[in-house]
Amino acid sequence: PRITRDPSLDVPPDFTDPVHAITVEAVMAKLGDTSDAAIAHLLAAWNTVHDRNVAAWEAQLARDEAQARADEEARLQDEAAANLRAQESAEAERVAEEKTKRKLPDMDENTVIGDYSEAQPPMHAREKLRKREFVPLDWFTPKRCAEALLVAPDTDKSLSFLQGEDGSFSLAPLAPKAHRDPIRPDNQLSWNEIGLLRPIYLRTLRSVGWPDRFITGYADLFMALDAHPIRGLKFGDEVVTRYLAEIRVDLHNKISDGQQIIYNIGIINESRL
Structure with a gap:
């Protein structure tokens, strides 16, 4: 069972007190010795039990401290793993987002746009x-x-769902609606x-x-x-x-x-x- 109090604070009883007279006399009768010898025997027995209880208490404290360290280490490991997963997820999202972006060309600081743009359809x-x-x-x-x-190219890329003859759906670009002439x-x-x-x-x-x-x-x-x-x-x-x-x-x-x-x-x- 778990020890709920610190036994190191306990003090031995005063066996010279009359309240312990019956106990002292019983030990004297068993040992066939004097009152002082019986009291010394009782104190030695108390100290033996006390030392055992203190040792058990200190062992329990050591176990509690070790468990606390293990729990803290596990918590830190879980926190580190969660942070790593969050970083990996954020990096994956960043990479995925980068893939959706158009690659920007290098810019020549000494050139200007041409005199005209090549004609091309929408x-x-x-x-x-x-x-x-x-x-x-x-x-x-x-x-x-x-x-x-x-x-702008993105403006011209509006999409709509089209249903094929087999019942499947696909995305297709919509022609711009804002034309003066059909x-x-x-x-x-x-x-x-x-x-x-x-x-x-x-x-x-x-x-x-x-x-x-x-x-x-x-x-x-x-x-x-x-x-x-x-x-x-x-x-x-x-x-x-x-x-x-x-x-x-x-x-x-x-x-x-x-x-x-x-x-x-x-x-x-x-x-x-």
């Missing part, structure tokens, strides 16, 4: 083209590209506008990773239609514009259908034209 149009999706040519006109220069289908563009957007469209095809054969095919198609004699006739420009529009729609339909081999878009079908 981010959502480039992303659709990167995914091999159909994008109206109107997005590549100088006017639309000039508008895109004033739209996007026109290809056949409503003038041939002059197509001539202006042509280098922008071909450059964008290359930048988003379209194969060279398609870029070459489109370049050949643009040049063949541009040089076609039918343009010298009345409504000739409308004819080549419509042909270009039909070719682009048909091409993307075949891409969507997963066809492995298609025709050379750079060769004009005179009958269809």
Whole structure:
């Protein structure tokens, strides 16, 4: 059992006091000795028990002190482990956050922005083209590209949920809503506008990773239609514009259908034209 008081503070009883007379006489009778000898015997017995109790008390104090040290060490270890976990978690969050940030380029202190910015369509149009999706040519006109220069990339990356035919959902960029003029289908563009957007469209095809054969095919198609004699006739420009529009729609339909081999878009079908 646990000792609840300090026995080292105890003092031996006064065996000369009459209250202990019966005890002293009993010891005298057992030992057959004098009163002083009996009292000395009783004091020795008390001291033996007292020393044993003091030793037990000191051992208990030592155990308590050792347990307190062990508890404090365990607490410090738990606290250190918790701090380490918190630091590791904070570092992991910092690393994850850093990964979401764009890497900043080095800044040359001796250069200035160029005289002009290269014309390019809005981010959502480039992303659709990167995914091999159909994008109206109107997005590549100088006017639309000039508008895109004033739209921050993050502003142009609004996303929406789209549900596929298999029921799955995916995120897709939303086209900006704030346009004064609606996007026109290809056949409503003038041939002059197509001539202006042509280098922008071909450059964008290359930048988003379209194969060279398609870029070459489109370049050949643009040049063949541009040089076609039918343009010298009345409504000739409308004819080549419509042909270009039909070719682009048909091409993307075949891409969507997963066809492995298609025709050379750079060769004009005179009958269809």
